[in-house]
Amino acid sequence: MTRMQGIEPFRVMALLERARELEAAGRDIVHLEVGEPDLAAPQAVTEAAQQALADGVGGYTPSTGLPALQTAIADRYQRLHGLTIDPARILITPGASGAFNVLYLVLLEQGGGVLLPDPGYPCHRHFVQLAGGVPMQVPVGPDSHYHLSHEHLIRFWKDDTRAAVVTSPGNPTGTLIEAAAFNQLAAVCRDKGGYLISDEIYTGLSYDGQPPLCALSLAGADPERTVVVDGFSKRWSMTGWRVGWMVVPEALIDPCRRVMQNLFISSATLSQQAALAALDQDDYVAEAGAEYDRRRRYLLAELPRLGLHIPVTPTGAFYVYADTRRLTRDAEGFCQRLLEEAGVALTPGADFGRHRAAHHVRFAYATSMERLQEGVARLADFVGKYGPTPPSP
C-alpha cells in the first residue's frame, strides 16, 4: 500500500460536504458530527488579539514559539499539576496536529511501529504513515474504557515498536483511562524503552468528578520518554486559531526544532499572542465543562431509549460512542440515510478504525442543547420510520 492509499479521507468530511449541499438547497441540518466547540473563545482571548493588532502584529516568532507563551504554559503545569517544567521543553505548534506531525517525523526517522487504540483519532495513524512508520492498531473495547492497557502493550509490543498512544478523555469515545491503568501502561512503556505519547487535548473537560490527569505526573512513566501533546482548540474553544503545543524530553528539543524550522518556520504570531490570554481562564473551562456535561447527561438519558447502547459511560470531551446494533449493522449507511432523510449528521465508526466500526456511531455534543434536542427528536422519528427494531445482539 502506498503512502497516499493509506491516507483515508475523513468520512465525516464527505458527510459534512453533503450536509452543506443540503443546506445550500434550503434544508436544515443538525450537526452532531463535528468535534468542534460551538462556544465562543474566552473574551480575554479576543481582547488580547485586539490589543496585539493595535500594537502591530510582529513577524515570525522563534520556531519553538513565543517565549512568553512557553513560560505561561509551564506556569499552568505548575499551578494545575504541581509540575516544574523547563519552558524550553514546551514547543508551540500550529494546532496539536502540527505537534503530531513533528513528533512522529522525529520518533520514526528509522521507521518502527506505534501502538494505537482502535477506535481512535484517525490522524495518528495517518501521521505515523506519512512519517514512514507502521500504525499498529489494537482493538480496544469497553473493558479498558477503549484505551490501550498494559496487557495490550505486553501482548503487542515488538522489537521495533517505538511508542504507545493514550488520548484521555478519548475521541471518539469520551472515556477516561483510569489513573492506575495509565500508570501500569506507562511502566510497560518505560520497561520496553519506548515512548508514551499522551494526547491531552481534552484534559480538563471531564465530568462526574473525574480529575484532570497529566502523563508527566505518572510515577511509572519514564520522564525521558514521555511526550504530552495538547492545544487550545477544545478546552478554550479556539479551533480556528490553530495553536497547540507539546512537552518533550530535553533530548527531543533540538531534533523537533530542526523539523519545525523547516515545516512551519513558526506558528501564527497573532494566534500565539491571543492564546497567551487563555491559559488562566479556569472559570471559562469550568463553565464550558458544565455546559457540555448538561448536554452529555441529556444524551445519556435519551439515546438508550432510541435503541442506542452506550457500553461505557463517557465522562470527558464532548463525545458519545454508541453501539447501533439494535438499529443497524451498517453504521455508515445509517449515517447517510439519517442525513438525507432526517437532516441529522453523525460520524460513522469507520472514521475511527476497523474494530466493530460498522456497529458504532459517534455523537459530538459540541452544539447547543436546543439543536441537540432537535437532533434527538429527528432521530427518534427516523428510528421509528426505520422499521422494527431487530433482535438485540
Add this chain to the structure above:
Amino acid sequence: MTRMQGIEPFRVMALLERARELEAAGRDIVHLEVGEPDLAAPQAVTEAAQQALADGVGGYTPSTGLPALQTAIADRYQRLHGLTIDPARILITPGASGAFNVLYLVLLEQGGGVLLPDPGYPCHRHFVQLAGGVPMQVPVGPDSHYHLSHEHLIRFWKDDTRAAVVTSPGNPTGTLIEAAAFNQLAAVCRDKGGYLISDEIYTGLSYDGQPPLCALSLAGADPERTVVVDGFSKRWSMTGWRVGWMVVPEALIDPCRRVMQNLFISSATLSQQAALAALDQDDYVAEAGAEYDRRRRYLLAELPRLGLHIPVTPTGAFYVYADTRRLTRDAEGFCQRLLEEAGVALTPGADFGRHRAAHHVRFAYATSMERLQEGVARLADFVGKYGPTPPSP
C-alpha cells in the same frame, strides 16, 4: 544518512540566537540576515482582522481554505496575469511552507528525485527528504542567473526524477529567471513528464522594470503538471500570519486535500480572513517594492567598494548574494567574526547549499535604510580592520 541527519539547522538561526544573546548583553546588532520584511502589513489587513475579531472568529475553515479567499486569489490571477483558474485548484496552507510540505508528500509518495538549484532555499531539500524523496542539487551560477536551465534538466533528469523547482525572484540571489529560459525549462519538464514547481512568493517584488511572471502563463508548460506556490508573507509583509497557497492541477486537489485534512485540519481562520484584504493592495506592493529598490541600489553601489563582488545584478526579492573571495574564503567564519566584532548579522552561503558556499554571503535588505547604512559603515570598518585585501580571485 537518516532523515534527521539530512535536516540541517539553519545556520542563520544559530547566528540569530547569538545575535539575540549579544543584544541581551546590551550590544546593538544590525540585522541583515533575516529574510523577513520590516514593513508593517497593509492597513487593510489589520482592519479586516479587527472586523473579523469583532464579528467573532469562526472555527475551522474547510481544509483547502476559506472559499472566499480561494476565489479572491483566483480573481487576482485573472486581473494580473489574465489567467482563468478554478478556485478549487487554489489550496490555502499555513504559509508557503505548508504548501511545500503537502506537495512533496503527494508528489514523492513513491519516492523519486527533485531537481533543485544550489544555492537555493534550503527548505526544499528538507521537505523532499522528509517526504522520502531525493533532493538533486544542481550547482547553478551567474550564467543562468542562479536558476536551473533547460540544459541542467536535460543533463541531470533521471528516470525517477519527478520535478524541477524554480524560485524567481530567487532566494538567496534575488535574481530573476528570463522568460525565454523559463519557457524552455518548462518545455523540458513537460517532455519528461515531470512537474514544474514554481515558487512565486517573491513575484511582484522586482525592479529595473522586470515584469511579474507566473509559470501558469508559460506556453511551454504542461498545465496538468505545473504547480505554483505562493503566499502572503513577503509581498504583503505578513510573515507572522502564516498564510500561503498553491495552485495545483485538478488531479492533485483530492490527494492534497487528504494530506491537508490530516496535517493541518485547516489554516488559521483569522489569518485567512485578514489575508483576504491584502489581495487588492497593489499600491502597497508597489510602494514596498520602491522602498526595497532604494535599499537595493544603495547596496549595489556600496558593497563592491568594500570588496564584495556581485556577479549578477539582483532585480527582485530583497537579497544580494555577494562573492566574498576578495575578503575571505571562509564565509561562515567571516559571518561569525563580523557578528561578534562589528555587530552585523549576515547569512553565510552554507545555508543555501554547497556550491561555492564558502565564498558567498547573503545580504537581506528587509531592514530600514538607516540600519542598512549603519551596517555598511560597520562592515567597512571591519573590512578595513580585517587586514589587507587578498589578491582578487
